[in-house]
Amino acid sequence: xxxxxxxxxxxxxxxxxxxxxxxxxxxxxxxxxxxxxxxxxxxxxxxxxxxxxxxxxxxxxxxxxxxxxxxxxxxxxxxxxxxxxxxxxxxxxxxxxxxxxxxxxxxxxxxxxxxxxxxxxxxxxxxxxxxxxxxxxxxxxxxxxxxxxxxxxxxxxxxxxxxxxxxxxxxxxxxxxxxxxxxxxxxxxxxxxxxxxxxxxxxxxxxxxxxxxxxxxxxxxxxxxxxxxxxxxxxxxxxxxxxxxxxxxxxxxxxxxxxxxxxxxxxxxxxxxxxxxxxxxxxxxxxxxxxxxxxxxxxxxxxxxxxxxxxxxxxxxxxxxxxxxxxxxxxxxxxxxxxxxxxxxxxxxxxxxxxxxxxxxxxxxxxxxxxxxxxxxxxxxxxxxxxxxxxxxxxxxxxxxxxxxxxxxxxxxxxxxxxxxxxxxxxxxxxxxxxxxxxxxxxxxxxxxx
Amino acid sequence: xxxxxxxxxxxxxxxxxxxxxxxxxxxxxxxxxxxxxxxxxxxxxxxxxxxxxxxxxxxxxxxxxxxxxxxxxxxxxxxxxxxxxxxxxxxxxxxxxxxxxxxxxxxxxxxxxxxxxxxxxxxxxxxxxxxxxxxxxxxxxxxxxxxxxxxxxxxxxxxxxxxxxxxxxxxxxxxxxxxxxxxxxxxxxxxxxxxxxxxxxxxxxxxxxxxxxxxxxxxxxxxxxxxxxxxxxxxxxxxxxxxxxxxxxxxxxxxxxxxxxxxxxxxxxxxxxxxxxxxxxxxxxxxxxxxxxxxxxxxxxxxxxxxxxxxxxxxxxxxxxxxxxxxxxxxxxxxxxxxxxxxxxxxxxxxxxxxxxxxxxxxxxxxxxxxxxxxxxxxxxxxxxxxxxxxxxxxxxxxxxxxxxxxxxxxxxxxxxxxxxxxxxxxxxxxxxxxxxxxxxxxxxxxxxx
Numbered sequence: 046x047x048x049x050x051x052x053x054x055x056x057x058x059x060x061x062x063x064x065x066x067x068x069x070x071x072x073x074x075x076x077x078x079x080x081x082x083x084x085x086x087x088x089x090x091x092x093x094x095x096x097x098x099x100x101x102x103x104x105x106x107x108x109x110x111x112x113x114x115x116x117x118x119x120x121x122x123x124x125x126x127x128x129x130x131x132x133x134x135x136x137x138x139x140x141x142x143x144x145x146x147x148x149x150x151x152x153x154x155x156x157x158x159x160x161x162x163x164x165x166x167x168x169x170x171x172x173x174x175x176x177x178x179x180x181x182x183x184x185x186x187x188x189x190x191x192x193x194x195x196x197x198x199x200x201x202x203x204x205x206x207x208x209x210x211x212x213x214x215x216x217x218x219x220x221x222x223x224x225x226x227x228x229x230x231x232x233x234x235x236x237x238x239x240x241x242x243x244x245x246x247x248x249x250x251x252x253x254x255x256x257x258x259x260x261x262x263x264x265x266x267x268x269x270x271x272x273x274x275x276x277x278x279x280x281x282x283x284x285x286x287x288x289x290x291x292x293x294x295x296x297x298x299x300x301x302x303x304x305x306x307x308x309x310x311x312x313x314x315x316x317x318x319x320x321x322x323x324x325x326x327x328x329x330x331x332x333x334x335x336x337x338x339x340x341x342x343x344x345x346x347x348x349x350x351x352x353x354x355x356x357x358x359x360x361x362x363x364x365x366x367x368x369x370x371x372x373x374x375x376x377x378x379x380x381x382x383x384x385x386x387x388x389x390x391x392x393x394x395x396x397x398x399x400x401x402x403x404x405x406x407x408x409x410x411x412x413x414x415x416x417x418x419x420x421x422x423x424x425x426x427x428x429x430x431x432x433x434x435x436x437x438x439x440x441x442x443x444x445x446x447x448x449x450x451x452x453x454x455x456x457x458x459x460x461x462x463x464x465x466x467x468x469x470x471x472x473x474x475x476x477x478x479x480x481x482x483x484x485x486x487x488x489x490x491x492x493x494x495x
Numbered sequence: 496x497x498x499x500x501x502x503x504x505x506x507x508x509x510x511x512x513x514x515x516x517x518x519x520x521x522x523x524x525x526x527x528x529x530x531x532x533x534x535x536x537x538x539x540x541x542x543x544x545x546x547x548x549x550x551x552x553x554x555x556x557x558x559x560x561x562x563x564x565x566x567x568x569x570x571x572x573x574x575x576x577x578x579x580x581x582x583x584x585x586x587x588x589x590x591x592x593x594x595x596x597x598x599x600x601x602x603x604x605x606x607x608x609x610x611x612x613x614x615x616x617x618x619x620x621x622x623x624x625x626x627x628x629x630x631x632x633x634x635x636x637x638x639x640x641x642x643x644x645x646x647x648x649x650x651x652x653x654x655x656x657x658x659x660x661x662x663x664x665x666x667x668x669x670x671x672x673x674x675x676x677x678x679x680x681x682x683x684x685x686x687x688x689x690x691x692x693x694x695x696x697x698x699x700x701x702x703x704x705x706x707x708x709x710x711x712x713x714x715x716x717x718x719x720x721x722x723x724x725x726x727x728x729x730x731x732x733x734x735x736x737x738x739x740x741x742x743x744x745x746x747x748x749x750x751x752x753x754x755x756x757x758x759x760x761x762x763x764x765x766x767x768x769x770x771x772x773x774x775x776x777x778x779x780x781x782x783x784x785x786x787x788x789x790x791x792x793x794x795x796x797x798x799x800x801x802x803x804x805x806x807x808x809x810x811x812x813x814x815x816x817x818x819x820x821x822x823x824x825x826x827x828x829x830x831x832x833x834x835x836x837x838x839x840x841x842x843x844x845x846x847x848x849x850x851x852x853x854x855x856x857x858x859x860x861x862x863x864x865x866x867x868x869x870x871x872x873x874x875x876x877x878x879x880x881x882x883x884x885x886x887x888x889x890x891x892x893x894x895x896x897x898x899x900x901x902x903x904x905x906x907x908x909x910x911x912x913x914x915x916x917x918x919x920x921x922x923x924x925x926x927x928x929x930x931x932x933x934x935x936x937x938x939x940x941x942x943x944x945x
Contacts, residue, residue, distance in 0.1 A: 092743070094555075094558065094571065095568040095571060096558060096559065096743070096756075097555050097557070097558030097561075098745050099745065100551070100552050100555040101551060101554065101555070104550075104551065104573075105544075108545055108547030109548070110547070111547075112545075112547055118545040119575070120545070120572060120573060120575075120584075121544065121551075121573040122571070122572050123571040123572075124570055125570075137587075193723075236923070291542075293543055293548060359837070363823075364823075365823025365828075366820035366823065367820050368816070369816035369837045370817050372815065373816065373928075374815070376891055376892065379839055383839055383842075383843055384838045384840055384847070385816065385836075385837040386834065386835075386836055387809070387819045387823070387837070388834045389819075389828075389832055389833055390829065390834055392833075392878070393833055396877075397834070397836070427846075441826055442826065474824070474826055475824060476686070478820075478823075
């Protein structure tokens, strides 16, 4: 069923041995008062976080941005939309760090009290900020609406704050200082916060702190083996790394990202250290590596297709459009992705892809024979160099003793023939769909020669 | 272009006025020492969180589970994989709350030190737990592998801890008590942690605490209007709610969930309160409501199709499979979803959907004429009662002065004819894709009579 050499290490089935989500800790841990780094604190305000209504992706974004800029994030704390919660949080943050990035509590609705608490904490008054009101009125006018009276309240801001213009929304950011420490307060809307961090907070902090310590990292992207298997393989590399470097494992349903980080003051030396570790890892698990840096699997496979001047189409059953969705999430994918078919029903497998009625009858929709005909049919009917196909039982129901939930076939058809692979996944529908899409993309990666 | 009555309130374009992510705060806020509720604390351990490599979805899950069980989550704190970080975090958690749920730091890799710190904090020793070692060996054997020596270390556990069996992974959970307070430590792998919370932590806590205060909530799902517009419309309802009830707004790219929460000891009264507020809201924004409870838009539209005995197919260009992916994320969708076409290239729009070459030439791929032919072609060729179609410029590039990035046409073809709608979205590709999929599903919802 395969002319490809077996992968160095096979992926354990979903639901199999997992292990922790992180590798060796950075050896310059928080609380050790590493003099090289300024300490940063992330404080997010909002009942919606504490009642589990929203996932705090703002904290992730701020943590990554602060680390990239060379700060050490000592803690992340989420507090309630209450005066006591915010006061308490600010106290802990300013005790632990030099810079505090906080989000939330700046909207027009009544519970958003962050700025009032900030004014009290920094012993200043709220004053009407005419410039913000002008901007806010203009902001609404461009959408053919008028600023409402409750928006006027958003322009009452702490007198001692430097106002950071929010080009994507109504509530401005605020920069406040005390005893050489800085608190930057931003709205909780992710899209607004991100622009404020990138364009206002970080550039101003760089100027304010004049820090010359650098942090550099490199991410190696792998697919086809689990975290603990990779960890065992590259243990010698990890063990020989110098004290100021670290390695972290980030598994995600059939893929694992390895992030190498180093810190110091000499750019050339940091780059050389990263290159050295990267080359050692490549020598051991090179076949699993699909790319580097902040990219996704579909994007890297797309780059490979683009380089080879090849096109691809999809024929999806159990993945229901997830494979094409992952491909088209990347800008520019129309250069190599022509389209696809979601053949959820058997009649559409026949009419759109040319799967034979006899094949479906004899082997069933979830079978090597069907997935092969799906891939080959898509390649031919949609006119591409390659086609990926998937058919399986995503769950949670629909299994049989012979084909339990998680039985999934994938195939890649190309100029050299068709590869098929049987996956044995778990019972979680959403995980199975993403896992299958990753496996199909990885099979295509291995077939398309770079 | 539409025979449907215009929506009560139109959606502002993406990138338009946003507002905060949360409505009025619960009026029984944390720190007010509400005697009705036991306080809970969420403590997550892991450098990967503080460097922004992973989003802390564990915290969201635990927060929702604790709230549902009637706890008040006072704070969520993320600390580093260091002794000082964990000690410090435990101290704050036990000072602030009665119950601490913590995750992370229990894997086999060297940086995972939570259990050592827990043993010290609770003044107990680590002892070898033979039962866990037996389970672990059996666990690996079922995947045809052997437990490695470093897994044996995972069986060294605090002597005074009650061990919570982790059926989905290797590291067990631990229950530790001091001064009537409880710390439950669990592995950070989300899939393992979730099962431990549901099957071990919460049932044991219920028995331990014998709490008779109830929290009940109801979520109203809306699409077609922004958060601040809805907030203005239903302000009278919100203002007249009793003190112990709260309302939160959860916007997500063209949809807004409204969550009403109430607390007390009388089940019947709580249900009556929720019903009363729900009916008041329905009377004002009924047309925007697509469902109730923890459901997604695609699922609710699917239920409507199922009830009507109708089927649907998709014809996607700029959404690249996102619409079908949202539909098929729901188990049982094969009862109403037949399949779809991702016609990313113009030739596939013609060959798979029958879009006319003349239409593409005269109006372009992003036009009302093309999206109409896509929907009508899909409905006819794929043989369903309804078809959804989308074609647009998702961005970030590819716009022209006449059709800037974010210009997107959607259509729904059905037995009564075809509806089209022009969306004006922003420049963020991923947001535009999800927003468009939501709008297409909402257009279908309005067309299919319940």
